[in-house]
Amino acid sequence: xxxxxxxxxxxxxxxxxxxxxxxxxxxxxxxxxxxxxxxxxxxxxxxxxxxxxxxxxxxxxxxxxxxxxxxxxxxxxxxxxxxxxxxxxxxxxxxxxxxxxxxxxxxxxxxxxxxxxxxxxxxxxxxxxxxxxxxxxxxxxxxxxxxxxxxxxxxxxxxxxxxxxxxxxxxxxxxxxxxxxxxxxxxxxxxxxxxxxxxxxxxxxxxxxxxxx
Amino acid sequence: xxxxxxxxxxxxxxxxxxxxxxxxxxxxxxxxxxxxxxxxxxxxxxxxxxxxxxxxxxxxxxxxxxxxxxxxxxxxxxxxxxxxxxxxxxxxxxxxxxxxxxxxxxxxxxxxxxxxxxxxxxxxxxxxxxxxxxxxxxxxxxxxxxxxxxxxxxxxxxxxxxxxxxxxxxxxxxxxxxxxxxxxxxxxxxxxxxxxxxxxxxxxxxxxxxxxxxxxxxxxxxxxxxxx
Numbered sequence: 377x378x379x380x381x382x383x384x385x386x387x388x389x390x391x392x393x394x395x396x397x398x399x400x401x402x403x404x405x406x407x408x409x410x411x412x413x414x415x416x417x418x419x420x421x422x423x424x425x426x427x428x429x430x431x432x433x434x435x436x437x438x439x440x441x442x443x444x445x446x447x448x449x450x451x452x453x454x455x456x457x458x459x460x461x462x463x464x465x466x467x468x469x470x471x472x473x474x475x476x477x478x479x480x481x482x483x484x485x486x487x488x489x490x491x492x493x494x495x496x497x498x499x500x501x502x503x504x505x506x507x508x509x510x511x512x513x514x515x516x517x518x519x520x521x522x523x524x525x526x527x528x529x530x531x532x533x534x535x536x537x538x539x540x541x542x543x544x545x546x547x548x549x550x551x552x553x554x555x556x557x558x559x560x561x562x563x564x565x566x567x568x569x570x571x572x573x574x575x576x577x578x579x580x581x582x583x584x585x586x587x588x589x
Numbered sequence: 590x591x592x593x594x595x596x597x598x599x600x601x602x603x604x605x606x607x608x609x610x611x612x613x614x615x616x617x618x619x620x621x622x623x624x625x626x627x628x629x630x631x632x633x634x635x636x637x638x639x640x641x642x643x644x645x646x647x648x649x650x651x652x653x654x655x656x657x658x659x660x661x662x663x664x665x666x667x668x669x670x671x672x673x674x675x676x677x678x679x680x681x682x683x684x685x686x687x688x689x690x691x692x693x694x695x696x697x698x699x700x701x702x703x704x705x706x707x708x709x710x711x712x713x714x715x716x717x718x719x720x721x722x723x724x725x726x727x728x729x730x731x732x733x734x735x736x737x738x739x740x741x742x743x744x745x746x747x748x749x750x751x752x753x754x755x756x757x758x759x760x761x762x763x764x765x766x767x768x769x770x771x772x773x774x775x776x777x778x779x780x781x782x783x784x785x786x787x788x789x790x791x792x793x794x795x796x797x798x799x800x801x802x803x804x805x806x807x808x809x810x811x812x813x814x815x816x817x
Contacts, residue, residue: 474683476683500681542678545673545675545678546678546679546681548638548643548673549671549673549678549679549681550681550691551643551666552641552643552666552669552670552671552673552740553666553691553692553695553739553740553743554663554666554667554692554695554696554743555691555695556663556695560690560691560694560695
């Protein structure tokens with residue numbers, strides 16, 4: 377499926393999920409079942425995705441606490457579930473369509489180029505940061521290092537310096553191979569009749585569930 | 590015949606290291622292979638980074654008759670292929686195949702053609718089975734070959750390699766030497782490996798303290814400075 381169609385379907389789904397009135401439990405349940413069904417039908421790493429989606433819960437819990445303090449437990453649960461399923465849907469989308477293709481689709485659909493570039497860099501250099509942190513951790517362990525907060529704080533600055541240097545080297549390598557600020561499209565995007573049919577039927581289903589039920 | 594590389598009075602200072610390059614002049618003819626030798630910190634890599642415009646110091650640089658300046662960087666980088674010392678930093682896309690395609694796509698080569706050429710190159714580099722693997726999972730030798738492949742696919746006229754034998758075992762070094770010798774390109778090889786320099790280059794220049802202090806046949810330079 378064309379990444380643009382996938383992105384539009386995802387956005388339609390997220391919009392439907394975000395606008396469900398509190399208390400519409402049946403509707404919430406039906407919409408939540410869509411990504412869960414996709415997760416179990418497609419060959420996706422279920423445990424990995426289900427646990428990764430959980431990373432949003434501490435943040436959404438901070439907001440759900442407001443509803444709890446007002447005595448509205450139902451609203452808090454509603455919010456937590458909705459945020460979890462939203463993130464799960466996005467994670468599933470990034471597994472079915474590569475992140476780069478999703479970014480290309482976003483750019484085609486008018487997302488400002490600046491945001492696209494920043495996201496591309498973030499994705500690329502998060503891995504650099506992780507690798508540098510791991511190599512520093514191993515080096516510290518080999519010299520009898522222990523989990524000490526003071527040491528960890530002190531090395532945080534070094535981590536960023538090392539990552540910056542490595543990122544600069546990577547950037548130079550990209551420039552040397554003609555990088556012009558935009559990661560090239562690796563697979564041509566071709567919109568077909570099948571994409572139109574999938575998009576229309578998908579959006580019709582979501583809209584039907586959301587507004588007609 | 591006009592030299593392919595012409596550098597005139599190149600000087601460059603890093604912010605914390607003044608005099609990294611001091612009025613370096615250099616020429617290289619087409620089809621030749623030259624070793625850049627010298628102690629660590631003598632300016633070899635800094636010099637090489639000027640040839641594709643990554644660094645821009647004072648002085649004049651001409652690559653294939655094109656003066657290196659901000660307006661000509663795209664054209665210069667089509668002429669100069671640079672294989673960096675760390676192959677890992679050069680492999681930055683999710684799969685080996687995509688990484689090899691990167692340079693060609695930046696040159697507006699159609700996606701299908703880029704893919705075919707990358708696949709053919711992977712075959713010739715004995716990396717066909719690694720096409721869909723993450724580059725980080727390759728061995729040091731495989732990473733080096735993949736990094737080289739990604740650059741060679743851009744069809745440069747000049748190939749610059751910075752310490753290409755780093756992390757390679759002896760068979761890997763021999764294989765790389767054979768590979769380089771089979772490429773009909775003008776080459777500039779920064780190396781501390783005297784055997785590798787002898788196998789792959791005919792001429793050498795010796796850097797010291799930001800200047801080229803000697804040039805000549807590779808064996809002669811190695812003997813003169815005890816670089817064996």
